Amino acid sequence: VGELAEATGLTVRTLHHYEHLGLLEAGARTEGRHRLYGTRDVRRLYQIRALRDLGLPLEEIGRVLGSERPSVGNVLRDHLARVDAELERLGRLRVLLAHASAHAGRIDDDSLLATIEAMSRVARRAEVRGRDSGETEARWRKLGDELRACMTAGEPPSARRPRAIARRARALLVEFAGGDERTLAALAHLRRVAPPEDLAGWDAPLMGYLDQALANLSNEETEQDE
Amino acid sequence: VGELAEATGLTVRTLHHYEHLGLLEAGARTEGRHRLYGTRDVRRLYQIRALRDLGLPLEEIGRVLGSERPSVGNVLRDHLARVDAELERLGRLRVLLAHASAHAGRIDDDSLLATIEAMSRVARRAEVRGRDSGETEARWRKLGDELRACMTAGEPPSARRPRAIARRARALLVEFAGGDERTLAALAHLRRVAPPEDLAGWDAPLMGYLDQALANLSNEETEQDE
DNA sequence: TTGCTCCTCACGTCACGTGAGGTGGC
DNA sequence: TTGCTCCTCACGTCACGTGAGGTGGC
Numbered sequence: 349v350g351e352l353a354e355a356t357g358l359t360v361r362t363l364h365h366y367e368h369l370g371l372l373e374a375g376a377r378t379e380g381r382h383r384l385y386g387t388r389d390v391r392r393l394y395q396i397r398a399l400r401d402l403g404l405p406l407e408e409i410g411r412v413l414g415s416e417r418p419s420v421g422n423v424l425r426d427h428l429a430r431v432d433a434e435l436e437r438l439g440r441l442r443v444l445l446a447h448a449s450a451h452a453g454r455i456d457d458d459s460l461l462a463t464i465e466a467m468s469r470v471a472r473r474a475e476v477r478g479r480d481s482g483e484t485e486a487r488w489r490k491l492g493d494e495l496r497a498c499m500t501a502g503e504p505p506s507a508r509r510p511r512a513i514a515r516r517a518r519a520l521l522v523e524f525a526g527g528d529e530r531t532l533a534a535l536a537h538l539r540r541v542a543p544p545e546d547l548a549g550w551d552a553p554l555m556g557y558l559d560q561a562l563a564n565l566s567n568e569e570t571e572q573d574e
Numbered sequence: 575v576g577e578l579a580e581a582t583g584l585t586v587r588t589l590h591h592y593e594h595l596g597l598l599e600a601g602a603r604t605e606g607r608h609r610l611y612g613t614r615d616v617r618r619l620y621q622i623r624a625l626r627d628l629g630l631p632l633e634e635i636g637r638v639l640g641s642e643r644p645s646v647g648n649v650l651r652d653h654l655a656r657v658d659a660e661l662e663r664l665g666r667l668r669v670l671l672a673h674a675s676a677h678a679g680r681i682d683d684d685s686l687l688a689t690i691e692a693m694s695r696v697a698r699r700a701e702v703r704g705r706d707s708g709e710t711e712a713r714w715r716k717l718g719d720e721l722r723a724c725m726t727a728g729e730p731p732s733a734r735r736p737r738a739i740a741r742r743a744r745a746l747l748v749e750f751a752g753g754d755e756r757t758l759a760a761l762a763h764l765r766r767v768a769p770p771e772d773l774a775g776w777d778a779p780l781m782g783y784l785d786q787a788l789a790n791l792s793n794e795e796t797e798q799d800e
Numbered sequence: 801t802t803g804c805t806c807c808t809c810a811c812g813t814c815a816c817g818t819g820a821g822g823t824g825g826c
Numbered sequence: 827t828t829g830c831t832c833c834t835c836a837c838g839t840c841a842c843g844t845g846a847g848g849t850g851g852c
Contacts, residue, residue, distance in 0.1 A: 421678025453648025468624040
């Protein structure tokens with residue numbers, strides 16, 4: 349078993365493990381119960397290692413090399429889909445981490461934790477909402493365009509049109525949050541401390557303008573909206 | 575504990591687990607030994623969940639929220655590096671899987687397994703060699719250019735110049751393989767069955783030309799090379 | 801007799817899931 | 827009395843790593 353391990357670059361323990369799983373059985377034993385392997389075993393082990401290197405679970409390798417013999421092509425395609433899903437998940441995670449890291453130097457750890465918490469909450473909510481085929485984004489873009497028109501026209505945030513747009517924006521936010529208070533608070537927190545640089549055509553000045561318009565209608569009109 | 579689980583979207587078992595790890599201890603118990611949590615516990619749990627969502631191991635979360643208080647920024651950066659490494663690994667794996675899947679339909683499963691094995695072997699060897707800053711690639715490109723000149727000049731693969739180039743190519747292959755027979759065989763196998771589409775300026779016709787030149791010098795000159 | 805490889809348990813890893821069997825509050 | 831939530835073990839997951847304690851061949 350030592351020679352086989354040496355030849356394949358695996359450990360003796362790994363070979364024992366494979367035998368335990370029924371992946372690779374030694375043909376014979378010596379009088380001292382030492383395992384003996386043949387050429388067929390070596391070839392099989394190379395195959396096992398190759399499939400393992402592709403990230404396939406040992407159980408599936410057992411099926412591929414066993415009596416069930418599912419199509420290797422199908423197995424690979426299924427596994428590729430899993431890898432793609434994992435890549436996407438890690439990619440999203442990476443974006444979150446990069447954002448959080450970017451804030452790390454500027455604020456203290458407690459605020460940073462609060463921001464991470466807000467990001468986590470929003471990301472979770474976004475996941476629940478799933479793909480909505482960009483419809484929501486289109487609505488935000490439209491709102492942004494209208495609001496920007498008001499801003500460049502020099503209308504104050506307290507004017508009628510900006511306030512009407514702010515009301516619609518608030519409704520969109522509430523819809524996104526599913527009515528959850530904490531999620532709304534998280535969104536407000538992120539707007540303040542970690543403005544997303546480019547979201548459906550909104551930039552920092554525009555968001556500031558929106559915040560002012562929102563502030564103008566917040567107190568008096570809140571109950572009427574409900 | 576049920577309320578807390580409900581509020582945070584975690585399971586009761588998860589909260590028990592965190593308590594077992596010392597991550598979150600219930601302040602008090604009821605007469606029936608039921609756990610009681612306070613506002614501070616709830617906040618702490620939200621922080622735990624947020625950091626967990628970033629993929630941090632629970633033990634590290636314990637340190638961040640515990641008495642050691644390492645800088646959250648540093649922890650995040652370290653973790654980001656880990657995530658990047660994993661992304662890179664998965665990316666390479668994805669390329670391998672995609673190549674293998676592409677061959678799946680055209681050949682039978684045994685040949686496919688052999689090809690996967692060859693890919694695995696070459697990938698492993700490439701990993702051992704590590705980054706060599708593109709020096710090797712430059713040498714291959716140079717060889718390719720010279721050989722292509724011979725080919726377009728109409729020289730037969732058995733001519734002197736192509737054979738000399740083939741000798742140098744063989745030396746490069748042997749160097750890459752570290753002198754390992756099986757790796758050389760794997761390289762030959764891949765050239766035959768799974769020509770890499772674009773590798774340092776080599777295309778399929780050029781490789782075929784090289785193979786012919788190699789065949790011409792293989793038998794007689796092998797011993798002299800050694 | 802001394803090393804070396806081999807053998808067979810068996811616990812640990814990581815973040816919980818999943819019963820199993822039992823008890824308190826409505 | 828009937829459900830419901832809660833409690834405390836404790837095994838299983840995945841692919842092995844890592845001793846622990848013991849035996850055969852040079």
